């Protein structure tokens with residue numbers, strides 16, 4: 001698919017979701033679910049850090065990413081505002097800063113000043129796009145699940161379904177943008193998977209830090225139903241040209257002794 005096609009397909013339906021906390025109605029959800037919403041609000045709000053890294057790596061010089069990113073950023077920021085409003089209505093106030101991780105949590109990740117250099121390596125842009133696609137995949141299924149969890153509050157449940165649909169459109173963009181680069185570059189097919197395997201970790205660790213990430217999502221990733229959904233990320237990745245042997249989620253789970261028997 002040409003760049004214009006997938007970019008235009010996304011732009012045709014982009015725009016912040018319409019919501020109003022006064023219309024939520026009374027919310028009565030489990031504290032654990034409310035805490036997941038709060039943590040996702042932090043992750044969405046911290047798209048500020050992600051956007052700045054993408055900029056530093058030079059990926060916004062590509063016309064498709066350069067046009068997409070400002071719209072994506074506005075939508076993710078709106079997701080953060082909505083999620084914090086839901087968390088507040090569920091009894092949890094927003095933190096002073098959405099970024100809760102420490103420097104130690106970033107160990108092994110490329111330091112900021114290295115991004116401009118790393119971004120020039122063939123396939124680095126693909127590794128970013130595939131990482132982003134995996135994050136959108138996770139977001140889509142989390143909001144779809146939350147839509148069910150908030151069934152007792154129909155207005156909020158519908159907003160979660162709207163969020164899931166928007167994440168699906170983000171996923172569509174990232175996957176198509178990765179495919180376009182892989183189709184035209186042998187070097188991207190060779191180095192993209194290597195870079196992804198070197199740096200990939202699930203969405204949220206950057207923002208929450210390891211301990212809080214495990215406290216919040218650990219019980220979910222070891223639940224067989226959720227884990228089955230999560231390893232769907234690997235099906236998305238292995239379908240890409242050059243990535244047949246790259247299964248980031250299974251590798252992550254195995255490395256942390258979290259992988260359940262199939």
Ligand SMILES: [Fe+2]
Pocket residue numbers: 044075076079139167
């Ligand atoms: Fe989002």
Ligand SMILES: [Fe+2]
Pocket residue numbers: 076136139166167170
């Ligand atoms: Fe998204």
